[in-house]
Amino acid sequence: MRALRSLRPLSLLLALGFSSLAQAFDLQQLSDQLAKPEVIHGGFVQEKHLRALPQPLTSKGRFVLAKDHGLLWLLQTPLQQDYRITGKGIARRDAGGWQMLPGKNAGAEQNRLFLAVLQGDSSGLQRDFELALSGDATAWKLTLTPRSLLLKQVFTRxxxxxxxLVQRIELLETQGDSTLLKMHDSTSNQPLSDAEQHDFAE
Known part of the structure; x- marks a missing residue:
């Protein structure tokens, strides 16, 4: 009887351990959560921290993320410039409409990364990074460590x-510079406007 009593705490601990494992927040759940909204509207503040400058370079704007369409990245300050990021590549709006940009520059790769993160594309990210997730559905942190030699030359993590939804992305570069992107006022209860639908359709 005494042996049975002494086993009870152990079995209780094991049961608690297994139940917490079963309830652990994993990458698939995070992907499902981020991929759920059809459309997300919000604002962003991007800070580029350069070792050579005492103050970060700050830009602000709005974004529209639409499932099955892509990302509109609408820079408002310090200058106005609109970008569209889709599976086809990155386009910039000028007086003549949307113009595709070369797909191999560093900025293009960074924007593709933002799109994968915001859409919850963990399988896409896993091709290029080791992923480590902590927290739960209401407050989580995902750390990406580069796998490929090319990415290792650019990012430490x-x-x-x-x-x-995603609230903050920080890119830490090997040279000591970093980019901090803060998303704010994000909402998933507004459909695409006619103008936004037109932008994605072009």
């Missing part, structure tokens, strides 16, 4: 924080 990328940290992503969020809750229901």
């Amino acid at each position: 990328i940290d992503i924080d969020g809750g229901e």
Whole structure:
């Protein structure tokens, strides 16, 4: 009887351990959560921290993320410039409409990464990074460590924080520079406007 009593705490601990494992927040759940909204509208503040400058270079704007369409990245300050990021590549709006940009520059790769992160494309990210996730559905942190030699030459790691949606992305570069992207006022309850639908359709 005494032996049985002494086993009870152990079996209780094991049961608690297994139940917490079963409830652990994993990459698939994060992907499903981030991929759920059809459309996300929000604002962003991007800070580029350069070792050579005492203050970060700050830009602000709005974004529209639409499932099955892509990302509109609408820079408002310090200058106005619109970008569209889709599976086909990255386009910039000028007086003549949307113009595709070369797909191999560093900025293009960074924007593709933003799109994969915001859409919850963990399988796409896993091709290029080791992923480490902590937290739960309401407050999580995802750390991306580069796999390929090319990415290792650019980034030491990328940290992503969020809750229901992505809230913060920080890219730490090997040269000591970094980019901090803060998403704010994100909402998933507004459909695409006619103008936004037109932008994605062009």
